[in-house]
Amino acid sequence: MxxxxxxxxxxxxxxxxxxxxxxxxxxxxxxxxxxxxxxxxxxSAEDQARLMxxxxxxxxxxxxxxxxxxxxxxxxxxxxxxxxxxxxxxxxxxxxxxxxxxxxxxxxxxxxxxxxxxxxxxxxxxxxxxxxxxxxxxxxxxxxxxxxxxxxxxxxxxxxxxxAPGDDLRAEHIRPGDVAIVNGMLGDHGATILAARGDLALSAPLQSDCRSLGHLMQAVLTACPGLRAARDATRGGLASALNEMAMAAGVSVELDESALPIRPEVRGMCEILGLDPLYLANEGALVLFVPQAEADAALAAMRSVPAGQGAAVVGRAAARGTVPVTMRSAFGGTRIVDMLVGEQLPRIC
Amino acid sequence: MxxxxxxxxxxxxxxxxxxxxxxxxxxxxxxxxxxxxxxxxxxSAEDQARLMxxxxxxxxxxxxxxxxxxxxxxxxxxxxxxxxxxxxxxxxxxxxxxxxxxxxxxxxxxxxxxxxxxxxxxxxxxxxxxxxxxxxxxxxxxxxxxxxxxxxxxxxxxxxxxxAPGDDLRAEHIRPGDVAIVNGMLGDHGATILAARGDLALSAPLQSDCRSLGHLMQAVLTACPGLRAARDATRGGLASALNEMAMAAGVSVELDESALPIRPEVRGMCEILGLDPLYLANEGALVLFVPQAEADAALAAMRSVPAGQGAAVVGRAAARGTVPVTMRSAFGGTRIVDMLVGEQLPRIC
Missing domain, CATH: 3.30.1330.10 (PurM-like, N-terminal domain)
Known part of the structure; x- marks a missing residue:
């Protein structure tokens, strides 16, 4: 200005x-x-904006x-x-x-x-x-x-x-076989706020991922006409966002633990404090579902925008199972990923 | 429901x-x-409303x-x-x-x-x-x-x-000669909140004027194609709303004290506490300016709607004088009606 x-x-x-x-x-x-x-x-000096x-x-x-x-x-x-x-x-x-x-x-x-x-x-x-x-x-x-x-x-x-006419993203559109993609590192915001409170005497070279996702979403919409749904995983973390999406869609989502982009510092802080990074808040983390056939186009479109540099496939939707979200661990086991119960961190956003 | x-x-x-x-x-x-x-x-269960x-x-x-x-x-x-x-x-x-x-x-x-x-x-x-x-x-x-x-x-x-196309209410449209009209009693909300706080041991059979003005404004818009501008006189009361309008329009506004609709209970409470009812907050008080020729139509339209039953002419716009708002008292004198300076009552709305 x-x-x-x-x-x-x-x-x-x-x-x-x-x-x-x-x-x-x-x-x-x-x-x-x-x-x-x-x-x-x-x-205008009026107490309302007039727009078109x-x-x-x-x-x-x-x-x-x-x-x-x-x-x-x-x-x-x-x-x-x-x-x-x-x-x-x-x-x-x-x-x-x-x-x-x-x-x-x-x-x-x-x-x-x-x-x-x-x-x-x-x-x-x-x-x-x-x-x-x-x-x-x-x-x-x-x-x-x-x-x-x-x-x-x-x-x-x-x-x-x-x-725009014709665009209608919603979780109900997710189908078994669809691919789940995130745009980058998970948990940075929650870990940063925790460290910034100071009373834990933790110091880590962390920054909140706070950023706007408008340009990123427009890039994906252009590249992937079949895009089903997207969410920003804020309070409650990726786990809660995926649970809400899976329940709305009537599918189950299977995460691949080894594919989750999480910084070693965030992982370390979670281990010390007994927190699960899947529940840490984010302020610039996008999770979206696309048909398998459009996964590569989505990844390429996301990586062309600063907020999508770290785009990665983290899981896929399957026919509705016994629970909405599960995760296959690096050692081959599978565990339930529930919605956040109780509160992990207050005043996070 | x-x-x-x-x-x-x-x-x-x-x-x-x-x-x-x-x-x-x-x-x-x-x-x-x-x-x-x-x-x-x-x-929708999405985190946004989609509307048209x-x-x-x-x-x-x-x-x-x-x-x-x-x-x-x-x-x-x-x-x-x-x-x-x-x-x-x-x-x-x-x-x-x-x-x-x-x-x-x-x-x-x-x-x-x-x-x-x-x-x-x-x-x-x-x-x-x-x-x-x-x-x-x-x-x-x-x-x-x-x-x-x-x-x-x-x-x-x-x-x-x-x-709607063509409607363009704004204070800048007020002209000398325009008539200022309010829709009813002034100061009820501020006086009610004051009494409800209890620490003044005041009790009065008062109610807040809290109400919506949508139907009232539509009635006036229909009846008065020349309607210039309207404001709801909330924090800072009628005095502050009129000062803002007069300054935006580059006119002066002359109020007639004897025409101001104020309940005796509100007047009495103001006298005891040294408050001026012109600065008391309202939550359903409308002040609007119409050309002189449309004043009767505006009054009739307002009185046809519950929120406008008490409609009354309270003053008029004049060529810009030395101060934005003055008031002629019941005894013939004239005093300056300034914007609220400082705060009369906090947490009023």
Whole structure:
């Protein structure tokens, strides 16, 4: 973003958010103007965005709408921050349904006393991610709650995209024989957050995989007309995403343990802590199912995009068995991969 | 909503939300199925809604997108609750821009330990308001944060509506001579929340004005082709809404104090506490500007709808003066009506 003239001096005194910044009056107007609209640059001063795109007016096109609240702690971590997750996560929910992500809303619930410099960094991070993904943040809201009533800042984003005529990805379309492909390393986000909390005295050269999957999904959609369904494996990890897909499709999924891309550092941390990397959260992990005949095309398309460099076949769908997901170990045995029961890590996204 | 068969027994054990309900695994699936999707009944199990309406495909139609976070305390109060506000408030942000509200997303941030029976009441309240307004809650999200990390429950809703070809309400269209009209009593919501907090030992037979303004706005749009702009006067009250509109339009607004519809109980509470009812929050108060020639048509159209029964002319726009908003008192004097400075009441919506 270019700045045409010398920026005017900040009217945000103090450097901390106060309750007045959420009160609906002058202080709120200053906060919103300086912190948000000066960066996101919405088209109108009205409290709603007014939008249109030719893609939405094609016969057969559909609008995709999705929402997610983000409460990750700490709010900044290696490889990302809550702002980046809030933009990428909602873009990804649109993308995995086959929609081209276009517009986001962003609603901030801010704790009284929150550092304004931190908010500036988060907003800049959001703008950067949105720009890179070709998405606009078009409307928003700010609330301030008393100290102790929320944890630094929560961000809820909603996303609107357009699904092209004829595209209809859904888990119910998965058939026995289809191939399961992931786009890269698993568990990096969960392991990074765990290390960033610091109270485990673990240090590892890890980064969250937080990234948007819009360009990757468009590459696959173009290369694989038979693409059945895709999910981003966030909370609950790959295991929970595959269980949901298998149950919706009425198939079983057989994973191949030796094919799962997991970093040695993540594996090591899981061994120390008794965690299973299949349940670790991700913020940029895609899992999709394609017919066997399109598997090579899908892999090639994915590897042509930065977010798909590590694409790998990790399993396949089979006729419905006794459980939705199983895994064949490197030693030849087979074990059940259940949905996450209980919670592995809270406040992960 | 009708129930076709005997409901299955609840799998939600305990009656309190736990961190596992936000973990992405089995407990979260049970919470979402029982509490949310069984009531909101989304069309698909995918994590996005897929939507279309003929109105959106008309040449010249535009999509309206808006978002708001709701953090009101207490979460239940006379005349409403945080769920009702979350639905009505976002419907109103769409409606005052001239959009027909169609679809909402709802994102819940829930404090560990939150009473599940309370959540059921809030969800039922949301479904009821959405039904009455002809709006569908089509997608959502749930996060659970540790006890003490948020205050019971925060709800962020986003709304999508359609603006018919040719409709273009915006404050910039207000002209000197235009008439300012409100739809009814001012300050009820703010006064009700204040009384409901209990620590002031005030009791008054007051109810929040929380209600949706979609049908009311459609009635005015039909009756008044010259309608300039509308706002719902929420945080910051009528004073702040009018200041924003006057500044955007480059006009001054002159209010007539004797014409302002304010209940004696609200006036009395304001006198005791040193508050100004012009700054009290509302959740169903509409202020709009029409050309003088359409004022009677607007009043008649508003009074034909329940939410507009109390419609009254409260002022008019004039050529830009020294300040954006002034008020002529019952005794003939004139005073400045500034934007809210500081905060009058926190956690009001």
């Amino acid at each position: 270019t700045v045409a003239s010398r920026p005017s001096p900040s009217r945000l005194r103090g450097g901390r958010v106060t309750l007045a910044h959420g009160g609906g009056g002058r202080a709120m107007r200053v906060l919103i103007d300086e912190l948000f609209t000066s960066v996101f640059k919405p088209d 795109t030719p893609a939405l007016q094609q016969p057969g096109a559909r609008l995709a709408l999705t929402t997610d609240g983000y409460v990750v702690t700490p709010v900044e971590f290696p490889g990302g921050d809550i702002g980046k997750i809030a933009v990428c996560g909602t873009i990804n929910d649109l993308a995995v349904g086959g929609a081209v992500p276009l517009w986001l809303s962003a609603s901030f619930i801010i704790e009284e006393g929150c550092d304004i410099a931190l908010l500036r960094r988060l907003v800049a991070s959001m703008a950067r991610e949105a720009d890179a993904a070709g998405v606009s943040i078009v409307t928003g809201d700010t609330k301030v709650v008393e100290k102790g009533s929320c944890d630094t800042v929560f961000i809820t984003t909603s996303g609107v995209g357009v699904i | 009708t129930v076709a068969s005997r409901p299955s027994p609840s799998r939600l054990r305990g009656g309190r939300v736990t961190l596992a309900h936000g973990g992405g695994g089995r407990a979260m699936r049970v919470l979402i199925d029982e509490l949310f999707t069984s009531v909101f009944k989304p069309d 309406t003929p109105a959106l495909q008309q040449p010249g139609a535009r999509l309206a997108l808006t978002t708001d976070g709701y953090v009101v305390t207490p979460v239940e109060f006379p005349g409403g609750d945080i769920g009702k506000i979350a639905v009505c408030g976002t419907i109103n942000d769409l409606a005052v821009g001239g959009a027909v509200p169609l679809w909402l997303s709802a994102s819940f941030i829930i404090e560990e330990g939150c009473d599940i029976a309370l959540l059921r009441r809030l969800v039922a309240s949301m479904a009821r308001e959405a039904d009455a307004a002809g709006v569908s809650i089509v997608t959502g999200d749930t996060k659970v944060v540790e006890k003490g990390s948020c205050d019971t429950v925060f709800i962020t809703t986003s709304g999508v509506g359609v603006i």
